[in-house]
Amino acid sequence: MWMQRASPAVNAIISNGAFAQQNRNMATLKAISMRLKSVKNIQKITKSMKMVSAAKYTRAERELKQARPYGEGATKFYSVAEFEPPTDNAKELLVAITSDRGLCGAVHTGVARAIRNDLQSRTESTENTKIACVGDKSRAVLQRLFADKIVFVANEIGRTPPSFTDAAKIANEILESGFDFTHGTIIYNKFKSVVSYTCSTVPIFSLKAVESSEKLAIFDSLDSGVLKDYLEYSLASLIFYAMKESACSEQSSRMTAMDNASKNAGEMIDKLTLTFNRTRQAVITRELIEIISGAAALD
Numbered sequence: 065m066w067m068q069r070a071s072p073a074v075n076a077i078i079s080n081g082a083f084a085q086q087n088r089n090m091a092t093l094k095a096i097s098m099r100l101k102s103v104k105n106i107q108k109i110t111k112s113m114k115m116v117s118a119a120k121y122t123r124a125e126r127e128l129k130q131a132r133p134y135g136e137g138a139t140k141f142y143s144v145a146e147f148e149p150p151t152d153n154a155k156e157l158l159v160a161i162t163s164d165r166g167l168c169g170a171v172h173t174g175v176a177r178a179i180r181n182d183l184q185s186r187t188e189s190t191e192n193t194k195i196a197c198v199g200d201k202s203r204a205v206l207q208r209l210f211a212d213k214i215v216f217v218a219n220e221i222g223r224t225p226p227s228f229t230d231a232a233k234i235a236n237e238i239l240e241s242g243f244d245f246t247h248g249t250i251i252y253n254k255f256k257s258v259v260s261y262t263c264s265t266v267p268i269f270s271l272k273a274v275e276s277s278e279k280l281a282i283f284d285s286l287d288s289g290v291l292k293d294y295l296e297y298s299l300a301s302l303i304f305y306a307m308k309e310s311a312c313s314e315q316s317s318r319m320t321a322m323d324n325a326s327k328n329a330g331e332m333i334d335k336l337t338l339t340f341n342r343t344r345q346a347v348i349t350r351e352l353i354e355i356i357s358g359a360a361a362l363d
């Protein structure tokens with residue numbers, strides 16, 4: 065069998081090309097392997113976070129049942145007396161209840177988005193409207209458009225379960241912020257079920273607005289001092305109730321988000337494993353073809 069011997073330069077080009085192709089295949093397998101290992105580690109983290117959130121959710125739901133009478137009592141007082149915000153020189157305060165922690169879906173952005181849409185849809189002037197952000201997540205969204213309206217921001221919210229002491233500090237900060245609001249609204253996420261929550265509101269009123277109510281006479285022995293003390297307490301109670309509702313909604317949303325992230329990671333692991341096996345099989349097949357072709361060429 066006659067064969068033409070290739071020159072050393074040609075042999076070098078062929079061997080270098082095969083070596084470069086083999087290196088590219090090895091680099092691809094290494095990249096897929098690293099990616100696969102990274103996604104598996106992420107899945108372990110998301111599964112752990114889901115378990116932690118499930119435990120925190122159970123505690124938050126139990127504590128929410130104990131906190132609901134605080135909010136229901138204060139809300140009942142406002143609804144029975146039928147307070148109305150004043151029309152002359154009205155000053156409004158919007159209190160956004162969120163936290164500092166993320167990885168829980170759109171539970172926090174929903175509150176900030178509700179305030180943003182409300183302010184942008186108003187036809188009248190919003191000069192006398194201010195915002196109090198409870199939690200850094202609401203501040204991050206609202207500061208872009210309404211930085212001049214933010215009265216104060218309460219940080220370190222969400223790291224531990226909210227307590228009435230925390231709510232009392234926030235209420236005291238609102239009263240001493242220098243903004244004498246006549247009425248306002250607390251915006252928070254109301255917990256419904258483990259997979260459902262809704263953005264809700266509760267009203268708040270100043271002492272002047274309460275004293276001007278015509279139906280205040282149905283309550284006996286309410287002088288100015290008693291009303292002032294009760295309104296301060298009711299403000300803290302409503303904030304405490306809203307924080308508990310928001311905390312329970314946050315934990316349930318984080319649990320659902322981590323469950324979805326674990327499922328997505330599992331699907332990605334399956335696809336990467338299939339891609340890795342196919343690429344490895346292609347490399348082995350190509351190497352076998354090169355060996356067989358080389359052996360056949362020597363015959």
